[in-house]
Amino acid sequence: MIITEDNIGIEEISLRAADTDRFYDATLPFFFSSSQEVAGEHATQLGLGIAEMSERDQRTWVIVRTRMDFARIPKWRERLTFETFPQKGYKLYCPRVVMARDEKGEIVMNAMTHWVLMDIVRKRPLPPKLIEPMFNLQDESKFHNPDIGKIMKYDDVEKIEIFEERTFCPNYFDIDINNHVNNVVYINWLCEALPDEIPIGYGIKTIDVQWESQTFENEEVAVETAITQKDGGNLSLVHRIRKKADDKIVFEANSYWYKKN
Numbered sequence: 001m002i003i004t005e006d007n008i009g010i011e012e013i014s015l016r017a018a019d020t021d022r023f024y025d026a027t028l029p030f031f032f033s034s035s036q037e038v039a040g041e042h043a044t045q046l047g048l049g050i051a052e053m054s055e056r057d058q059r060t061w062v063i064v065r066t067r068m069d070f071a072r073i074p075k076w077r078e079r080l081t082f083e084t085f086p087q088k089g090y091k092l093y094c095p096r097v098v099m100a101r102d103e104k105g106e107i108v109m110n111a112m113t114h115w116v117l118m119d120i121v122r123k124r125p126l127p128p129k130l131i132e133p134m135f136n137l138q139d140e141s142k143f144h145n146p147d148i149g150k151i152m153k154y155d156d157v158e159k160i161e162i163f164e165e166r167t168f169c170p171n172y173f174d175i176d177i178n179n180h181v182n183n184v185v186y187i188n189w190l191c192e193a194l195p196d197e198i199p200i201g202y203g204i205k206t207i208d209v210q211w212e213s214q215t216f217e218n219e220e221v222a223v224e225t226a227i228t229q230k231d232g233g234n235l236s237l238v239h240r241i242r243k244k245a246d247d248k249i250v251f252e253a254n255s256y257w258y259k260k261n
Contacts, residue, residue, distance in 0.1 A: 001038065001041045001042060001045060003042065003045055006085075006138045006139045006142070007086075007135075007136050007137070007138050007139075008083050008084070009038060009041065009042030009045070009082075009084045010081060010082070010083055011038050011081070012079055012080070012081050013034050013038075013080050013081075013082055014077065014078070014079045014080070015030070015074060015075065015076050015077060015078050015079075016076070017076055019076075020075070020076045021199060024075050025073045025074075025075060026073055026074050026075070026076075027191065028187055028190075028191055028204060028207065029184055029187050029188050029191065031068060031100070031109055032066070032068075032183070032184045032187045033184045034080075034082060034100070035066070035068075035082070035084075035098040035111055036063070036184060038082045038084045038098060039096055039098060039113065039115075042084050042085075042086075043061070043086075046134060046135060046136065048131065048134055048135070050177055050178070051177070054120060054177075058119065058120045059117055059118060059119060059120060059126065060117075060120055060178055061094075061115050061116070061117065062115065062116045062118050062178070063114070063115050063116075063183050063211060064114050064115070064116055064211050065093070065113065065114035065148070065208075065210050065211070066111055066112070066114075066207075066208075066209050067111065067112050067148045067206070067207070067209075068109055068110070068111040068206065068207050068208075069109070069110050069111070069205070069206050070108065070109050070203075070204055070205055070206070071106070071107055071108050071109070072108055073108070073203055073204065074100075074102060078102060078103065079102075079103055080100045080102060080108070081100070081102075082099070082100050083097075083098070083099045083100075083101065084096060084097060084098045084099075085097055085142070086135045086137065087137065087140075087143045087144070087146060088128070088132060088140070089128025089132060090114070090146035090147070092116060092125050092127070092128070093114040093115065093116060093128065093146065094114070094115045094116070094117060094128045094131060095112060095113065095114055095115075095144075095146035096113045096114075096115060097110075097111070097112060097113075097143075097144050098111045098113060112144055112146060114146070114148075117130065117131055151208055151209075151210045151252055151253070151254060152228075152238060152252075152254050153238075153240075153252055154224060154226070154238045154239070154240035154252060155240075157228050158228065159227065159228055159238070160226075160227050160228065160229070160230065161226060161227040162224075162225075162226040163193070163194075163195055163225045163226065163227075164195075165193075165222050165223065166189070166192065166193040166222070166223045167220060167222050167223075168189050168192070168220070168221055168223065169218060169219070169220045169221070170215060170216070170217055170219065170221070171217065171218075172217065174217070175216075175217050179216070180214040180216055181214070181215040181217075183211055186209070186211065186241060186250075186251045189221070189223050189241060190209075190225075190239050190241075190251075190253060190255075193223035193224075193225050193239070194225060195225075198235070198237075201259065201260060202235055202257035202259055202260060203257060203258050203260050204255065204257055205234075205256045205257060205258050206254075206255070206256040207253065207254070207255045207256075208253065208254045208255075209252070209253040210251070210253070211250070211251055212249050212252060213248060213249065213250045214250070215241075215243065215250050219243055219244075219245065220243070220244040220245070221241050221242065221243055221244060221250065222241070222243075222244055223239065223241050224239065224240045224242070225237060225238070225239050226238050233258060233259030234256065234257065234258055234259065235256070235257040236254070236256055236257075237254070237255045237256075237257070238252075238253070238254055239251075239252070239253040239255065240252055240253075
């Protein structure tokens, strides 16, 4: 990764066949995993990576929210340039922007992510001001609005069609360095729970996700998906993941789709 003078991390990532679906379109897990990787690399180069902070300060990063907006979905073998930079604290969150540009320099994906700095020993969030000086924040004119509003909860919206519930059980390879299910695994589950007619007939425009609680190895979960609105060729969906053992909600999401030509 290259870090520019104004503290923007830049990294090129080429789309592999494994990152695409049957139409060679980039998948949602690709964008979430790539965004996580570039954010982690940028923080690591500033001495604020999870491994360094865990050992040095007994602190870690936990992602709690991501909203991604897509201008278009890139194809297999396209070379994307990911850009990322942190911003000033917002409430208890440390906002970070991640964008992906195509080879023409046009933005194909724009994301606002909210991270929380956690005290590993006390298991509680820490104020962003503790970390801001180390982030070398510059050029606030480029900052994005960190207020992305409240997510629509599955229970709070009227549903016009409810899809079949899907069940998953996290395994060894779903667990990350914090010893819980990696945040991208929830996106995998969300996508796998979609009926085929959604990704076949529709393209993703926006996805807004919120990680509510941790999930651990062998804790069975249920993924619920429903349509809340059909507007011409567009669809609005709500998603929820809960633990089967106690019905605890661990993840909520809203997604917005357009009809493919």
